[in-house]
Amino acid sequence: MLPPRILRRLVLAPLVIVVTAFMLVTLPLWLVVTAAASLRLPPPQRKGPRFVWFGMSWLTLESAVLIACLWLWLVGGARGQERHYALIEWALTKVYAAAVRIFRLTVEIEEPAPTEEEQGARLTRPVIVLSRHAGPGDSFLLIYHLLARYRRRPRIVMKAALQYDPSLDVIINRLPNAFVPRKSGQRRIIEEIERLAQTMGDRDSLVIFPEGGNFTPRRRRLAIRRLEEKGLDEEAERARGMDHLLPPRPNGAITAIEGCPSADVIFVAHTGLDDLITLGDIWRKLPYSARITAKWWRVPASEIPRRREDRIRWLYDHWEQIDDWISAQRQAAGTAPPAGHAR
Numbered sequence: 001m002l003p004p005r006i007l008r009r010l011v012l013a014p015l016v017i018v019v020t021a022f023m024l025v026t027l028p029l030w031l032v033v034t035a036a037a038s039l040r041l042p043p044p045q046r047k048g049p050r051f052v053w054f055g056m057s058w059l060t061l062e063s064a065v066l067i068a069c070l071w072l073w074l075v076g077g078a079r080g081q082e083r084h085y086a087l088i089e090w091a092l093t094k095v096y097a098a099a100v101r102i103f104r105l106t107v108e109i110e111e112p113a114p115t116e117e118e119q120g121a122r123l124t125r126p127v128i129v130l131s132r133h134a135g136p137g138d139s140f141l142l143i144y145h146l147l148a149r150y151r152r153r154p155r156i157v158m159k160a161a162l163q164y165d166p167s168l169d170v171i172i173n174r175l176p177n178a179f180v181p182r183k184s185g186q187r188r189i190i191e192e193i194e195r196l197a198q199t200m201g202d203r204d205s206l207v208i209f210p211e212g213g214n215f216t217p218r219r220r221r222l223a224i225r226r227l228e229e230k231g232l233d234e235e236a237e238r239a240r241g242m243d244h245l246l247p248p249r250p251n252g253a254i255t256a257i258e259g260c261p262s263a264d265v266i267f268v269a270h271t272g273l274d275d276l277i278t279l280g281d282i283w284r285k286l287p288y289s290a291r292i293t294a295k296w297w298r299v300p301a302s303e304i305p306r307r308r309e310d311r312i313r314w315l316y317d318h319w320e321q322i323d324d325w326i327s328a329q330r331q332a333a334g335t336a337p338p339a340g341h342a343r
Contacts, residue, residue, distance in 0.1 A: 131268035197259025210248035270294035
């Protein structure tokens with residue numbers, strides 16, 4: 001059970017700053033110990049010092065964000081939201097730079113050339129972002145690029161347990177976002193999506209992960225079984241044809257579109273670190289040079305189907321397009337699974 005907010009502020013936030021100070025003082029010891037332990041491992045698994053460096057960078061940024069949030073709370077001001085968005089952008093820029101430097105991360109984004117209408121709509125129309133959910137930090141990278149590259153103000157619905165992270169707890173709760181308890185059910189998530197969509201302005205973007213979680217073969221089988229039990233045979237058949245994605249849950253996306261009819265929709269595909277789900281996966285499989293490839297498709301609001309049934313088919317159409325794109329990327333990289341792997 002999540003502790004009350006006042007307890008999180010008085011205990012968890014100061015604890016992060018204390019731990020950061022301790023780690024800074026003892027950093028040479030941690031580096032020596034992890035480097036010595038790594039010598040017993042084969043070269044591909046000698047990742048200890050890199051994880052220590054990244055963990056130290058993360059803790060330092062956590063503490064910096066908490067101190068900055070305390071200062072913003074003290075000074076107040078009418079531009080509070082803009083200052084908090086700027087703080088998030090600064091922190092994610094530093095996290096991204098650390099990942100590039102420590103894990104040799106590269107991110108390549110393939111984006112279709114915008115039409116003249118889309119060029120003018122980039123900053124004059126809200127957007128709903130529908131992204132696949134896979135790999136570590138995909139939401140952080142997505143939010144970073146929305147802020148830094150596209151000058152957007154992202155909104156997102158997240159699990160309430162993420163409030164155990166003090167900097168996320170403080171800064172996200174001060175902006176138009178939502179934390180949803182795990183036991184609250186799908187209805188609460190839909191209500192929060194509707195609330196966030198209805199109040200979007202021209203520079204806002206609502207980020208949704210229609211799959212509801214990271215892909216695993218077991219989750220895929222269970223999702224298809226649920227569709228069959230509900231009598232959704234067409235959706236189940238289309239889901240069986242996708243090897244890399246869970247079938248999309250349409251309610252959240254449709255609620256967002258209905259809540260903000262003027263918004264364009266952006267579909268996001270990405271691949272590269274798909275198999276790194278747990279901490280164990282990251283430790284065992286993280287390559288020496290990490291590479292993420294992404295592609296975005298933009299659908300103008302005028303081209304979005306009007307009827308619910310058509311919108312569900314339209315969503316599956318784009319999900320199949322993303323699945324085909326991932327297959328092509330994996331084949332090009334020589335990492336395609338054998339035929340029928342997900343099945």
